[in-house]
Amino acid sequence: MLNNHSHYSLLEHYLNHSEKLEWVIATIVNKAGSSYRSPGAIMLVNSVGQSLGLVSGGCLEANIVLHAKKVFDSKQAHYVVYDMLEEDGYAAELGVGCKGKIGVLLQYVTAAHQVLFAELFKRMQEGQASYLQQTFLTDESTPQALNNISLFDNAGQLLITTAQGQENLKHDALRQMIKQETAHSNITIGEDQLSITKISAPTNLWIFGGGSDAIPLVSMAAQMGWRVTVVDHRSSYARSSSFKQASEIFRIHPNDFAQMAQFRQLDAAVLMTHNLNLDAAWLSLLHENNVAKYIGLLGPTERRGNVEMLANIEDRAWLMRHVNGPVGLDIGGELPESIALSILAQCHSVLHHRSGLALSGKFINT
Secondary structure (H helix, E strand, O other): OOOOOOHHHHHHHHHHHOOOOOEEEEEEEEEEOOOOOOOOOEEEEEOOOOEEEOOOOOOOHHHHHHHHHHHHHHOOOEEEEEEOOOOOOHHHHOOOOOOOEEEEEEEEOOHHHHHHHHHHHHHHHOOOOEEEEEEEEOOOOOHHHHHOEEEEEOOOOEEEEOOOOOOHHHHHHHHHHHOOOOOEEEEEEOOEEEEEEEEOOOOEEEEEOOOHHHHHHHHHHHHOOOEEEEEOOOOOOOOOOOOOOOOEEEOOOHHHOOOHHHHOOOOEEEEOOOOHHHHHHHHHHHHHHOOOOEEEEOOOHHHHHHHHHHHOOOOHHHHHHHEEOOOOOOOOOOOHHHHHHHHHHHHHHHHOOOOOOOOOOOOOOO
């Protein structure tokens, strides 16, 4: 089962089913205090009542589906506030643990939105960051503005908008906000309150080695919404029937590797060919391109030394900084599923600049 909460996976699903059903997109556009999801999180609801994605921990989604029915009927956007501190409010009645307030904007998806979402999805496939701008409060005389979305590149250049005749002043103000490179911002322009959200490309994980032990690693990473590429030239490895959730499979030897454009988009790599020379050759290419924020090397410490020697990389500081070997966190277990969990937990913490320690602050099993 693939991830159905990330922007990439949700847009992929929508674009594959957009012609068959009507859709509403619900977006968290602001928040105060604590909440399960952050601003920018989205949820899709179709005209038969099915929903994908989460804007809470599962407690608000049923109510959002009810609000979506109103949007389907009116073809107009609707802004809803869930205040967990409001004693007689819907959120408080549920007894949720979060003690904050979120604003959710529900928008009716039109043909213009479909064009915008297709462009956003394409940019995510290409590894490019984008920004979405939505207006969630406006003058009562222009309620149609709430249904508009604008797409900007990461330099603040307007790419596509569903709006008609937006003022250059508004674009200039948004461009300045985007240049600050924050994950989410709210801005007031005149009578309008706007939400600006950064939409990053999905994590791009490359796995070098298509043995059976890589199958759960691919499956778990895909379930997290990551794009996974498997690379292995050997005929009995990396079979498509075993790696159905991989975005791409390259059957190529490192000496013949030519997919450099895609290679430069990777965020993380795991070397698990179970062959010293192959691991060394791929490590050498990773060093040459120097784009991976995380490199995991399967096997014990002694094996790592052998791979690094064969790779002939003189930059010891680079090896110490980038190569994680033995790969993974010490969580116990020896089966492929446990190893995959260990690898992804470490990789995730590195990519998100976290310690990988227990959130409770306690040391476990000491």
